[in-house]
Amino acid sequence: MRDTYALLVLTASLASAxxxxxxxxxxxxxxxNVDFADDKCRLARLFGExxxxxxxxxxxYWPSEGFGLTVAGPSFDRFRSRRRTELSFFDxxxxxxxxxxxxxxxxxxxxxIYSSAALAPADEVSDEQGDDRTTRLSQLDxxxxxxxxxxxxxxxxxxxxxLTGPLDEAFEVLNQCTAGLVAEWGLDFERQRSASRMPEWANMAAVVRRIQKDYPRTALNRGEQGLMRMRVxxxxxxxxxxxxxxxxxxTEKLESPACDAMQDAKFTPALDAAGQPMRSYYVTRITYQI
Structure with a gap:
């Protein structure tokens, strides 16, 4: 149900330890603080003085075991983009x-900025992690x-x-928020959660090739990069x-044309708990990286 595609223009860089x-x-x-926005749910907190x-x-941006994660402040001034980091949440x-x-x-x-992160190691999380996929709707644990x-x-x-402390109560609120997003899309959350299968992209390879070829020229010339979420x-x-x-x-100039290519996408439809085809959703992330 969920995959990630990166559109890359590669350059080399060196940095000393x-x-x-x-x-x-x-x-x-x-x-x-929880922000119930129209298109996403955000849980935020301040640290230090x-x-x-x-x-x-x-x-x-949708129900998931994973999440986007951003941390910011003066302590991160020596961190470097796309260099290996270690992320942990408890001793x-x-x-x-x-x-x-x-x-x-x-x-x-x-x-x-993490486009995708999760509390559990990647091999224990069924969605939002690399090429792993799930046929069921999931939420934070x-x-x-x-x-x-x-x-x-x-x-x-x-x-x-x-030092966040336990996140169970805060994540419960995020789960409520993402369930509300599904309802705003005109879908019944409980029916989606009980689905026996979520949509599967049948002609993925062909459409993804079109998306990957199309890094918006104006943004590329400006060296502009960005993270996008796509919902279908x-x-x-x-x-x-x-x-x-x-x-x-x-971003200022970076506007993704991916939805143009998605008009040719074909899916194996979702099935409800009784095995009947139903209206549903498919979501993914797109990374524009120079």
């Missing part, structure tokens, strides 16, 4: 090795979230830990009824 390495723990300075103020937010957890983006977050400075102590990010020896409403006949692109990062 920092002279010193340290572990920094930063305590929260605000309560959790004054010039040491940091931000963390989790984002979801004793095997860190997840990832390659996030870096950028700037207004009001907070340097940021580390409050039981696993109750074990969380921090958001810990380590790169080249530097480790920053934002699939008819009981397996045809695309609606296609929506949502920007996960702010």
């Amino acid at each position: 920092p002279a010193g390495a340290e572990v920094v723990d930063i305590a929260p300075s605000s309560a959790w 004054g010039e040491n103020r940091h931000l963390v937010f989790f984002e979801q 004793g957890q095997d860190p997840q090795r990832t390659e996030p983006f870096t950028g700037k977050v207004a009001g907070f400075g340097p940021g580390v 409050p039981g696993l979230a109750s074990k969380v102590a921090y958001v810990g990010i380590k790169q080249r020896g530097d480790e920053i830990r934002l 409403i699939v008819s009981p006949e397996g045809l695309v009824e609606e296609c929506t692109i949502i920007k996960a990062t702010d």
